[in-house]
Amino acid sequence: SPRAAQYACSLLGHALQKRGASPELQKQIRQLEGHLSLGRKLLRLGNSADALESAKRAVHLSDVVLRFCITVSHLNRALYFACDNVLWAGKSGLAPRVDQEKWAQRSFRYYLFSLIMNLSRDAYEIRLLMEQESSVYNRRQKGSGGGAPGGIETGGPGDPGTPGGSLPQIALKLQLRVLLLARVLRGNPPLLLDVVRNACDLFIPLDKLGLWRCGPGVVGLCGLVSSILSILTLICPWLRLKP
Secondary structure (H helix, E strand, O other), rough: OOOHHHHHHHHHHHHHHHOOOOOOHHHHHHHHHHHHHHHHHHHHOOHHHHHHHHHHHHHOOOOOHHHHHHHHHHHHHHHHHHHHHHHHHOOOOOOOOOOOOHHHHHHHHHHHHHHHHHHHHHHHHHHHHHHHHHHHHHHHHHHHHOOOOOOOOOOOOOOOOOOOOOOHHHHHHHHHHHHHHHHHHOOOHHHHHHHHHHHHHHHHHHHOOOOOOHHHHHHHHHHHHHHHHHHHHHHOOHOOHHH
């Protein structure tokens, strides 16, 4: 995909710079990256309308948290693509007076808000699945006459949430929660891929907005990983998180 190629160029340019490649070669890689970026913007001219349609569909979700996160995410994506369209018009010469820096900053702010909503949705779904898994486990333990050792959902004086919880019990509780999280993500590949993809994408606007300088190497690597995962969800639709 053009996105994967663009971030691959970014990563390659960073590697060439570190290895002391000739300035001419570095310039060619930067130009290729710029052309790919402009091409992506051209291909995304209709994406704002698609994002708005997705937001309209999300409004009808029954779960209020999912409805809020997904709707707000799609609305921010629509605004992000709209800013991208303005940037394309400026870079292509159709609107030469466009302030590229100002519109780029707006674009990345909307992109960041969309990713925050996506990660909030992921966290909510993880929490629901962990509660379900814990509930099933505790019912099995009670049905077999045993108790949860250390308890995935324990109460009483040994609970870490009470003053009586000791440090070893807190450590055990934390270990059990981490194991439960790993089991939930391992059993839900679409959710796992969505978390990894959104987490990788998050570094891009953070760097571009100056909130957390990661460097072109990290941005290129994260963008490439995210793009590969996006391609994977297109090849295998069952890996796409729904709704």
